[in-house]
Amino acid sequence: MSLSDDLYRETILDHYHEPRNHGVIDVPTTTVEGVNPLCGDELTLYLNVSADGKIEDIKMTAHGCSINTASGSMMSEAIYGQSVERAREIIETFKEMMLTKGDTEALGGDLEDLEALRGVKKYPVRIKCALLPWNTLLEGLDNVKKASV
Numbered sequence: 616m617s618l619s620d621d622l623y624r625e626t627i628l629d630h631y632h633e634p635r636n637h638g639v640i641d642v643p644t645t646t647v648e649g650v651n652p653l654c655g656d657e658l659t660l661y662l663n664v665s666a667d668g669k670i671e672d673i674k675m676t677a678h679g680c681s682i683n684t685a686s687g688s689m690m691s692e693a694i695y696g697q698s699v700e701r702a703r704e705i706i707e708t709f710k711e712m713m714l715t716k717g718d719t720e721a722l723g724g725d726l727e728d729l730e731a732l733r734g735v736k737k738y739p740v741r742i743k744c745a746l747l748p749w750n751t752l753l754e755g756l757d758n759v760k761k762a763s764v
């Protein structure tokens with residue numbers, strides 16, 4: 616095992632043991648649930664999006680494996696305070712990294728934690744665990760869009 620594998624594992628475990636933005640929002644703009652039956656991962660995502668399209672708050676409760684919880688935690692940090700447009704960019708780049716061979720470099724240096732999840736690609740069955748929070752967030756952003764039309 617290489618040194619970077621160790622570092623990646625540490626980042627993932629850190630987010631798993633102390634998930635960022637864990638909890639609920641009492642009056643959210645939208646709430647979405649995501650399930651990954653393959654692994655038993657379940658999460659609920661709460662979003663507050665301002666009228667001008669900024670993600671003002673995100674909270675999450677997750678009952679799942681370490682990859683799912685860590686991925687959700689890192690995602691919440693990456694998109695907190697961002698515009699919906701930027702969040703979609705981040706989601707797309709992350710999914711591309713997980714499903715093809717891209718990386719997060721195009722997004723700038725502040726998202727390098729997400730690179731830790733790239734190691735998950737070695738275990739194809741776990742990719743769904745890592746993607747669940749992101750696909751759930753996409754659904755949430757679509758809900759917000761529909762509601763504002």
Ligand code: ZN
Pocket residue numbers: 651654655656679680681682683744
């Ligand atoms: Zn899982």
